[in-house]
Amino acid sequence: MTTLILAIVIGGAFGFVLDRIGATNPNLIIGMLRLSNLHLMKTIFLAIGTASVLLYAGLMLGLVDPGHLDVKDAYWGVFIGGVLLGLGFAVSGYCPGTGLAAAATGRWDGVVFVLGGLLGAGAYMATYAWVKSTGVLDHVLGGKATLGTLSGTNYPAVLDGVSGEWVGLALGVAFIAAAAVLPARPGGSAD
Amino acid sequence: MILSWKTGGILLGAVFFAAVLLVKPVGVSTQFVIFDGILWDAVDDTAVVASKDAKSGYASPNAYLNKSGGKYAKNVANPWNYSFVFVLAVMGGAALSALLRGGVSREERVAPAIWRANFGDAAWKRQVAVFAAGFIVLYGARMAGGCTSGHMMSGMMQTALSAYIFTAGVFLAAVPAAILTYRKEG
Numbered sequence: 407m408t409t410l411i412l413a414i415v416i417g418g419a420f421g422f423v424l425d426r427i428g429a430t431n432p433n434l435i436i437g438m439l440r441l442s443n444l445h446l447m448k449t450i451f452l453a454i455g456t457a458s459v460l461l462y463a464g465l466m467l468g469l470v471d472p473g474h475l476d477v478k479d480a481y482w483g484v485f486i487g488g489v490l491l492g493l494g495f496a497v498s499g500y501c502p503g504t505g506l507a508a509a510a511t512g513r514w515d516g517v518v519f520v521l522g523g524l525l526g527a528g529a530y531m532a533t534y535a536w537v538k539s540t541g542v543l544d545h546v547l548g549g550k551a552t553l554g555t556l557s558g559t560n561y562p563a564v565l566d567g568v569s570g571e572w573v574g575l576a577l578g579v580a581f582i583a584a585a586a587v588l589p590a591r592p593g594g595s596a597d
Numbered sequence: 598m599i600l601s602w603k604t605g606g607i608l609l610g611a612v613f614f615a616a617v618l619l620v621k622p623v624g625v626s627t628q629f630v631i632f633d634g635i636l637w638d639a640v641d642d643t644a645v646v647a648s649k650d651a652k653s654g655y656a657s658p659n660a661y662l663n664k665s666g667g668k669y670a671k672n673v674a675n676p677w678n679y680s681f682v683f684v685l686a687v688m689g690g691a692a693l694s695a696l697l698r699g700g701v702s703r704e705e706r707v708a709p710a711i712w713r714a715n716f717g718d719a720a721w722k723r724q725v726a727v728f729a730a731g732f733i734v735l736y737g738a739r740m741a742g743g744c745t746s747g748h749m750m751s752g753m754m755q756t757a758l759s760a761y762i763f764t765a766g767v768f769l770a771a772v773p774a775a776i777l778t779y780r781k782e783g
Contacts, residue, residue, distance in 0.1 A: 409679045415682035421690025427605035432709040439775035452606025457613035480759040483740045485702045488766025490737025496774035499729035501745035503625040507691035518724045522731025526631035530739035536663035551758040
């Protein structure tokens with residue numbers, strides 16, 4: 407029961423904030439991807455930076471349980487899948503999370519995107535055995551690898567022996583700095 | 598109406614951190630599969646079955662639902678779990694936010710301004726495009742094992758190698774595609 411309350415509170419906050427930063431608005435997503443309006447990129451860089459600093463500080467102070475981390479596998483299909491997602495993301499201005507959120511805000515094209523997404527997910531279910539047989543899902547570089555070694559986890563590190571917490575903290579600061587220096591309007595054009 | 602990058606970034610970062618502090622990093626795209634599985638199971642009893650041999654206690658004739666000891670099959674059989682409710686709550690939170698800010702205008706609901714500036718007002722053109730886009734976005738997300746939420750946001754926060762591979766693929770494709778598709782900003 408507690409788990410479901412957390413799901414409602416955290417999921418609800420995520421959806422609310424996605425809408426408030428403009429991520430449910432395809433104009434802003436497409437503007438970011440065509441590099442004409444980087445407002446959303448600045449917001450997202452700051453979000454990743456803020457979350458990273460809190461996470462690695464929390465891990466070092468023992469306030470965050472390393473067991474809550476959930477690192478995904480690395481394989482070539484991650485790149486191919488990223489390319490496919492990127493193409494659809496550019497045309498629609500939606501990714502899976504923001505498409506659902508946009509549909510909920512009343513955007514009809516968001517609803518149609520979600521329907522296409524359900525069919526696409528179903529198509530992946532149907533073709534999974536074939537995709538697997540091609541070998542693109544075979545792990546590379548140890549599978550669930552992180553850049554540095556994270557205490558309390560068994561994730562293999564790309565930079566073995568280097569503190570993953572310090573790497574994460576440094577990257578977090580770098581993301582915050584990048585958010586600050588990125589121009590919101592690279593071309594200098596107005597709306 | 599839209600939050601400044603400073604306020605918005607800190608709030609979104611706080612949500613990412615709260616998720617990993619209290620439960621696990623945010624993720625969305627798996628739930629498209631779970632929902633498909635629920636629909637399939639509703640029309641076909643054999644889609645997901647209880648199985649003593651499976652690690653999760655559930656099995657499916659579909660290789661994808663059956664992978665990793667049937668963990669997706671289990672979530673199809675028991676959809677009231679954290680990850681599925683999380684995604685429903687994302688929709689609820691976005692709907693509430695939109696309601697409080699006065700909703701989305703009539704023209705924007707059909708197609709965003711940038712689309713109308715480049716392709717006109719016909720609703721069907723936008724719908725064909727977003728349906729096809731939704732299809733490849735979710736096919737790609739499932740092949741990659743995550744989407745913008747799980748792989749990019751949560752993954753980069755965790756310094757996961759997979760996150761950088763994914764992000765490289767997304768932006769190498771999305772930036773030229775967006776520039777070529779939308780000549781006018783709108």
